[in-house]
Amino acid sequence: MIDYSRVRVLVVDDESCIRESLVGFLDDFDFQVTSAGSSEEALEILKDNPQDIAVMDLRLPGISGDAMIIKAGKLYPHMRFIIHTGSVDFKISEELKIVGMKQEHIFLKPLPDLTRIVDTISQFMEEGDSYGGS
Amino acid sequence: MLKSLRARMLAAVSAVLLVTTFSAMFLAQKETEKAMFSAQDNNACNLVSTLALTIEQQYAGILAHKTATLESRKTEAKNITLLAVSYIDSFHQKYKAGLLSEAAARKGALEKVKTLRYNDNTGYMWINDTGRPFPRMMMHASIPDLDGKLLDAPRFNCALGIKKNLFQAFVDVCLEHGEGYVDYLWPKPTRAGLTPRQAKLSYVHIYKEWDWVVGTGFYIDDIESESRRQLNSFLDDLKQTFSKIRIAESGYLFVFNGQKESLVHPMVKGDAANIKNPLSGNYLLDELMAAAESSVGYFDYTWNKPPEFKDQFQFRKRAYMVYCHDLDWYVGASVYVDEIEAPGKIVRSKVFWFSLVLLVPAFILVGLLVGSLTRPLQKLTTGAGEVERVGIGAAGMDIHIPVGGTIETQKLGTVLEKMIQSTRDALLEKQRLLGELENNYSSLSKANRQLQREISDRKDAEETLQKLRHLLSNVIDSMPSMLMGIDSGELINLWNLEAEKITGITAILAHGRNPVELIPQFVCEMELVRRAGRTRAPIKKTKVPFRINGQSRFADVTVYPVFSESDSKQVEGAVIRIDDVTEQVRIDGMMIQSEKMMSVGGLAAGMAHEINNPLAGILQNIQVISNRLQDGNPKNERTAKECGTSMQTIWNYMEKRNVFHMFDSIVESGKRAAQIVSNVLEFSRKDEANQVPHDLADLMEKTIMLAGNDYDLKNQNRFNDIDISREYAAHMPKVRCEAAKIQQVLLNLLKNGARAMTGEDSQKEHPLFTLRLMPDPESGWARLEVEDNGPGMDQDQRKRVFEPFYSTKNVGVGTGLGLAVSYFIIAESHGGTMTVESSPGRGSNFIVRLPLEGSAR
Numbered sequence: 001m002i003d004y005s006r007v008r009v010l011v012v013d014d015e016s017c018i019r020e021s022l023v024g025f026l027d028d029f030d031f032q033v034t035s036a037g038s039s040e041e042a043l044e045i046l047k048d049n050p051q052d053i054a055v056m057d058l059r060l061p062g063i064s065g066d067a068m069i070i071k072a073g074k075l076y077p078h079m080r081f082i083i084h085t086g087s088v089d090f091k092i093s094e095e096l097k098i099v100g101m102k103q104e105h106i107f108l109k110p111l112p113d114l115t116r117i118v119d120t121i122s123q124f125m126e127e128g129d130s131y132g133g134s
Numbered sequence: 135m136l137k138s139l140r141a142r143m144l145a146a147v148s149a150v151l152l153v154t155t156f157s158a159m160f161l162a163q164k165e166t167e168k169a170m171f172s173a174q175d176n177n178a179c180n181l182v183s184t185l186a187l188t189i190e191q192q193y194a195g196i197l198a199h200k201t202a203t204l205e206s207r208k209t210e211a212k213n214i215t216l217l218a219v220s221y222i223d224s225f226h227q228k229y230k231a232g233l234l235s236e237a238a239a240r241k242g243a244l245e246k247v248k249t250l251r252y253n254d255n256t257g258y259m260w261i262n263d264t265g266r267p268f269p270r271m272m273m274h275a276s277i278p279d280l281d282g283k284l285l286d287a288p289r290f291n292c293a294l295g296i297k298k299n300l301f302q303a304f305v306d307v308c309l310e311h312g313e314g315y316v317d318y319l320w321p322k323p324t325r326a327g328l329t330p331r332q333a334k335l336s337y338v339h340i341y342k343e344w345d346w347v348v349g350t351g352f353y354i355d356d357i358e359s360e361s362r363r364q365l366n367s368f369l370d371d372l373k374q375t376f377s378k379i380r381i382a383e384s385g386y387l388f389v390f391n392g393q394k395e396s397l398v399h400p401m402v403k404g405d406a407a408n409i410k411n412p413l414s415g416n417y418l419l420d421e422l423m424a425a426a427e428s429s430v431g432y433f434d435y436t437w438n439k440p441p442e443f444k445d446q447f448q449f450r451k452r453a454y455m456v457y458c459h460d461l462d463w464y465v466g467a468s469v470y471v472d473e474i475e476a477p478g479k480i481v482r483s484k485v486f487w488f489s490l491v492l493l494v495p496a497f498i499l500v501g502l503l504v505g506s507l508t509r510p511l512q513k514l515t516t517g518a519g520e521v522e523r524v525g526i527g528a529a530g531m532d533i534h535i536p537v538g539g540t541i542e543t544q545k546l547g548t549v550l551e552k553m554i555q556s557t558r559d560a561l562l563e564k565q566r567l568l569g570e571l572e573n574n575y576s577s578l579s580k581a582n583r584q585l586q587r588e589i590s591d592r593k594d595a596e597e598t599l600q601k602l603r604h605l606l607s608n609v610i611d612s613m614p615s616m617l618m619g620i621d622s623g624e625l626i627n628l629w630n631l632e633a634e635k636i637t638g639i640t641a642i643l644a645h646g647r648n649p650v651e652l653i654p655q656f657v658c659e660m661e662l663v664r665r666a667g668r669t670r671a672p673i674k675k676t677k678v679p680f681r682i683n684g685q686s687r688f689a690d691v692t693v694y695p696v697f698s699e700s701d702s703k704q705v706e707g708a709v710i711r712i713d714d715v716t717e718q719v720r721i722d723g724m725m726i727q728s729e730k731m732m733s734v735g736g737l738a739a740g741m742a743h744e745i746n747n748p749l750a751g752i753l754q755n756i757q758v759i760s761n762r763l764q765d766g767n768p769k770n771e772r773t774a775k776e777c778g779t780s781m782q783t784i785w786n787y788m789e790k791r792n793v794f795h796m797f798d799s800i801v802e803s804g805k806r807a808a809q810i811v812s813n814v815l816e817f818s819r820k821d822e823a824n825q826v827p828h829d830l831a832d833l834m835e836k837t838i839m840l841a842g843n844d845y846d847l848k849n850q851n852r853f854n855d856i857d858i859s860r861e862y863a864a865h866m867p868k869v870r871c872e873a874a875k876i877q878q879v880l881l882n883l884l885k886n887g888a889r890a891m892t893g894e895d896s897q898k899e900h901p902l903f904t905l906r907l908m909p910d911p912e913s914g915w916a917r918l919e920v921e922d923n924g925p926g927m928d929q930d931q932r933k934r935v936f937e938p939f940y941s942t943k944n945v946g947v948g949t950g951l952g953l954a955v956s957y958f959i960i961a962e963s964h965g966g967t968m969t970v971e972s973s974p975g976r977g978s979n980f981i982v983r984l985p986l987e988g989s990a991r
Contacts, residue, residue: 021750110752112801
């Protein structure tokens, strides 16, 4: 089994039961999981606690999920993002492409099999540098 | 102009006189001139011919003289030669008789012939042999040096004008003919010695026994020179003669030869070949020679007239030409044409002046004659003029017409006088009658004017009425509504064009009938008419169902009561207006249906979105729970241990209480809910980016294949047993759409239709799909139909068939969303419409309309 213990994942969702399901699922895979209920809170966390990956909801109170991704992507260029949303029609914009996002990084709610998120993270690990660094 | 009789007579007679005189004069002039010209012309022509004839005769004389001289010389030469031959023969005879040896005989003969001289010693003989190629001279009387010499010297090549060796020529002639003449050039012995070569002719004769050619020559140069001298003196004579002959004023004669040398001409001497005709550009002599050969015999050209007009080549000239063949001479006479014409012109002017002089007395005579004829008439005219000026009324009572002149004018005067008298009487009577008439007329015309005015007023009123009536009937007929008027007895008195069209009953037939007789259904509406009469206010009833021509239609019926003209409270009948609103009712129905669907769709989509989040909470947490109940996970094991138990124990408990199965049920239910939500979300999805032009027939065929392979259909409904009839239009334009979505709609329709036709309710033996594709470019739609021959739907089913979650299927067979999703795909995503036509027992026809590209909707 792959060792995910050095990978830091930030889960952002305003709905606690969904947030908790993701945190619990990723925790069982030994990821270092942090969570936030809004984009603002997430940006605050990122200041002191660098993260490798963020799993983002889109419809959030305050700063929307995609705006947050663009912001964080500029501040922390090594970060990768996964979108977990209920919006059926969402398309990856040009700005999101700049921070490395693709259409296959979008997962629609409800996602009956969360291992697909873990698979995507594994893929990021293969593509990118060693995680858990700086 | 020429109003008086006298002037006219004078003019007429003068005109006749003038025309006759001038015609005669003109004719006389013309003929005289022609005759004069022709005489001059013939004269010149004959002169030239005569001269040419004379020249030819003269020349013939010279020629005859020449020939005679030559012949006498020839005869002389022949006689002497024959004499020489006879001498030779006598020597030969002596040798033959043995009196002389052959050599002596030959020598004697040669000596004898040598002595033969004639013509003042200039004539001599010679003898040569017939040796080949060159003969040898035996004896030459004039040049003894030649004796015994071979005659091969080049200077002998002078015979026959072809440079042939002279002596060879002699031998050739003799061997062929025995004798003959040969002409050549040879020096001539004179008293002063030998001259240079001269023309000479020789006679030669062969003496066969010794093969000797005996000959003598005579010079003919003197004959040639003699005839030339004669010709020259003849030419001099001609010059003399010609210079004396003048044709007309300055015409002259001339002669030139075939080498274009002027022989006789007053001005031109020698070579004349280069004289050009400046007008035609040809050489003048060529043209003259051609004229001599032609049948006309003359040539017209324009030439100058020296010395006054040396450079002006503008004077017409005529040259008469004759050709003398023997001499190769051209004899001609050249004359200026105006000079030939001159005598004619003089005669013409004489004729003109003579006619003029004759005309003067003729005119005087005419004047006198006309005067005597017209004077009495003039007097009559003056009298009549007086009558005209003064009148024959009171003022002219004493005017009388003069009577005189010829018998005719006397009679005319008397008649006029009588006429004037009777007219005077009639005039007085007329004046009296007129006075009476005038009084009567003024009263009559007054009455007339009154009558006319009345007639015209009435006519105007009638016309206005007619126009108004026409306008009214036009207005009524042009109404798009059916209009029917009834009187107080409920009988029809108005029936417009639209009414005729709708009912097929003409106005003539309808008038005076009861409406119920014509339209039995109208019995219910008659109550409406009566009520309107009672309330005296219009009444309207909307969407009244009617059956016309077997079709059920809807109409709005409005009844307007009609009031009496005299008493506005009295109702006299009604006008009934009937509008066909079937189409409007249909559109209203469709609008209601569409609005309903839109609101339902919007509601469902909004709800679905909100359901997704709680579903995620359920499904995703269940997965975490399942994970945490698994044994083998170190974290799980650790926590279990902390709680004083083991994962194995927990797992066993769960398994025994069937909890895992329940988890599975939760996941399954959640997934189903998620599927429903995702279907509902399709209602509001629009994805125009994926819309590209597609061939609908192609999509239809692909979907039919898909349906044939569909697991559900294959097993339950025997899709492949269904017949499919395709009615695709030939030129179907492509339609912009999202292929997958349209296929989803088609598949849904096929599935529903297949279920309907092969289900338990259906008694159909032969299930049949009829698929239609047709463009309707005018309205901008492509129309696609999927028709089945299943059990069909009643009205309630038909109205609700597109509603979400409305399903006729048994519970568990479908979600009831298929047609709703299809509806929204067509209406929302593609801007089209989707409708159904169905009734129980008749099958269902689903009609999809998609907008054609580029058409305005």
